[in-house]
Amino acid sequence: MNIIRMNNISKYFSINNTQALDSMSLEIEKGEIHAIVGENGAGKSTLMKILHGIEHYDSGNITILGRTGMVSQHFRLINEFSILDNIIIGSEPTKHLFIINRSRAKARIDKIFTQYGFQLNLKTKVTDLSVGQKQLVEIIKVIYNDAQILIFDEPTAALSEQESEKLREMIISLKKNGKTVIIISHKIKDISAISDRFTIIRKGQYIETVITKDVDLKEISHHMSGKDIVETLIDTQSGIKEPIKTFQFAGKSITIHKGEILGFTGYGGCGLHQLESLLEKQALIDPKMSYAPSDRLLKGVEINSKLKNTLIAKKRRDFTHFGFLKNKEIDNYAQDLINRFDIKGSVNCQTGTLSGGNLQKAVIARVLDENPEILILSSPTWGIDINSTNEIYANIKEFKKNNRGIILLSYDVEEIKKLSNRIIVMYKNRIIKEVTNEEKITPRVIGKLSAGIIDD
Ligand SMILES: Nc1ncnc2c1ncn2[C@@H]1O[C@H](COP(=O)(O)OP(=O)(O)OP(=O)(O)O)[C@@H](O)[C@H]1O
Ligand SMILES: [Mg+2]
CATH class of the missing domain: 3.40.50.300 (P-loop containing nucleotide triphosphate hydrolases)
Known part of the structure; x- marks a missing residue:
């Protein structure tokens, strides 16, 4: 069953004369992990912002059967606030912000921590966190908001390999819990290790949707860029240097x-x-x-x-x-x-x-x-x-x-x-x-x- 259907979506940004999406279509099945791949500027983030309802579109139509939550490419956290407040803000009606049952909220977050193996001190201010830790706070926030469809825009880009591995495990457990996951990534491992299918987008246009296990790693990277990959070799020899x-x-x-x-x-x-x-x-x-x-x-x-x-x-x-x-x-x-x-x-x-x-x-x-x-x-x-x-x-x-x-x-x-x-x-x-x-x-x-x- 399709939980999402986006048909012929177009989006033009007049401010810089860019056709970001050109009759782009996408179908997502309920309960799958679906990767979106394509070059920088292909339109991936724009497509997901439209799906999540934070960006307008010019034409086309969208059917979504469930609530979306998005971990965006650029953080939207408030630096001077604690991790706890950042997670709660926007999740609860604002007028109740200071009378939220904080201990109940904390208990819920603790449960998420145990479930997914996170370790963060909730009192820490966001400004003191590394990029990877900030990313984790964004992810926890989405889980806390109880979305059925989770959209991750390059979640592992800034993470170490060990953290990325943890995140991939977490995404798999989200799937096991019945969630549908869409992940944008440039990392082959994110696609090969966890996605069921992936869709290729190029210059705002739909290219194709592929079943991940039907292709090998080399093919994936080729699909991602649509070009041959020219590797750069750098001389890493050491010598006497000033x-x-x-x-x-x-x-x-x-x-x-x-x-x-x-x-x-x-x-x-x-x-x-x-x-x-x-x-x-x-x-x-x-x-x-x-x-x-x-x-x-x-x-x-x-x-x-x-x-x-x-x-x-x-x-x-x-x-x-x-x-x-x-x-x-x-x-x-x-x-x-x-x-x-x-x-x-x-x-x-x-x-x-x-x-x-x-x-x-x-x-x-x-x-x-x-x-x-x-x-x-x-x-x-x-x-x-x-x-x-x-x-x-x-x-x-x-x-x-x-x-x-x-x-x-x-x-x-x-x-x-x-x-x-x-x-x-x-x-x-x-x-x-x-x-x-x-x-x-x-x-x-x-x-x-x-x-x-x-x-x-
Ligand atoms: N708010 C905006 N105003 C004007 N142009 C925009 C805006 N957002 C995106 N664009 C343009 O639309 C095109 C697609 O951008 P988008 O961010 O969707 O690409 P992307 O596939 O997510 O790329 P990346 O891999 O680099 O994140 C780009 O040319 C970008 O400059
Ligand atoms: Mg992007």
């Missing part, structure tokens, strides 16, 4: 060298978040450093400014002549970056109207273009499709050639292995191991170290 900067972290002295990528990884809560805060502060006072944050909406960009202004950010002064902005040059310059990084957006569009992956590409394009001596990249390919990920790797490779240093923070062990010359694995806020990236340091070995297991 130091650029030394800083203290977790009681250790850490040096970054010219032409080196120093990768930090670990499981969620291992201390990467603290390291990121420290490096962010250093970048503010050290002109040698630039920083691309993992929480791109919060710190990465001004969503209300034009894309060209986001892209030129620190270079604004270069485009001023006797106090006047050289508009034509700014446009040309921004357009060049848009082309080079294949950002789906125009120079004058509002930055906030870009799709999640394109927003991330804009942040990366900007920092790479600043050409700092040291670049701090936190989860640089979070939410980015397979082909664009390889394009970003190619840009990182170019950047590194000019004797620049990169500090890479990532929960993705494959990414760490692929890019880093040296790898530092964190465990419980300590450095458990520092290694050069040799052949024997496989993603599996890195994963074991992240779990605190050292076997020499």
